[in-house]
Amino acid sequence: MTNSISLSERGLTLEFGAMSQYFNYYWLRDACTSCIDPQTRERIFDSSALPTPPRATAAWIEEDGLRISWSEEAVISCIPMALLRDIAKQGRPHDPADLPRNLWRSDFEPRIARVPQSAVLESDDGRARFCRALIEDGIAIVTGMEPGKESLTALVESLGSITPSAEGYFFEVRVEIAPTNLAFTAGPLEMHTDLPGEEAAPGLQFLHCLENTVEGGMSLFLDGAAVAETLRAEDPEAFRLLATYDIPFFYRHDKLDYRAHQRVIETDQQGKVTGVTISQHLQDTLDLPQDLLDEYYPAFIKFIRLMQEDRFIVRFRSQAGNCVVFDNHRIVHGREGYVADSGKRHLRGCYCDRGALRSTYRVLAKQGFDGLALPERETA
16 A cells, blocks of 8 residues: 655655655646546546646545545546556556567477467457467467458458558469569568558458468468567667668559658567568668668678578468468568469468557457467467
8 A cells, every 4th residue: 555645846756565656747637537538438638728737735545546636626636546556567557468479489380379260250268369379479370261251351350450451452372474472473482571661561461371282382480579689689789770770661563652661670668679570572772871881781681691590480381271360560471482383372361450459359358358268279
């Protein structure tokens, strides 16, 4: 419990046992439970409407809430103690979807979460397990998929809406006579993330295997966050360069000309790696200052070579009826070449927003489904 409350001109200080935390008065006034409409759950209080900066005249603990009376308002604010404890402990409110990332390497394939589509669509627990795996591991495999677009659409919509890209709502990965993308050939496909030339690159990627009877064509995946953390440990300056400067990417053919700058290594406010953006076949001419490139290129090449090392890469053969779902801002993927006339290989893909994934998980977690139950395991 709080040992004491000390008021000052612009804020107050609470003592939580051995912890002491300062809270700004504007922040406390904004955090009052009366500021949120109970029906719409939107903010209905505007702190800029206050004629003078808020200042507390008294503060006390009552029914696990901090109560505050204000000098210029006939209102008693109530701020939940749980929120104040979260701020004191971690600097921000609790977020059920703020789960630690499980970084993985080449031995991870047997531990990839495999969840039947029926469990995702028909069970809150199954959907929560699916969401949690995508947040923590960045990848999961959904089994038992029907071949039609309706099956893939239903899976995506269990999380959110399909996000269209330059290719439309869906794209077909198979050999084409006049390919507009290296993925639409039988050749090997280097390790990459999708569509970095779009201003907001796709978040979650779905690759539904419809048929695969060719010789070769093993699917390749790696955890870009794990490789980035390895680079940070082995060469901090190289990590800093890739996490600081944006470089240009493109996606163009006869009727398209997308261009965007992206950072190769993405980090959050705490400096933790949240993902990577890499695609040599969609990398544009670097436009950083030439003297900076003296340092940037060696760092960039070192990172690319790390991603080519077997210690990071998971390999497996895509099976008809399975859909690999992964975080396009974290999981780097590719493909070994295959013999085009040895059979058929057809994958159907689409995208969904990462925010939709976390939204779905938050709602499920609030209902008591946190996804901690072990998902069903099947062979890839």
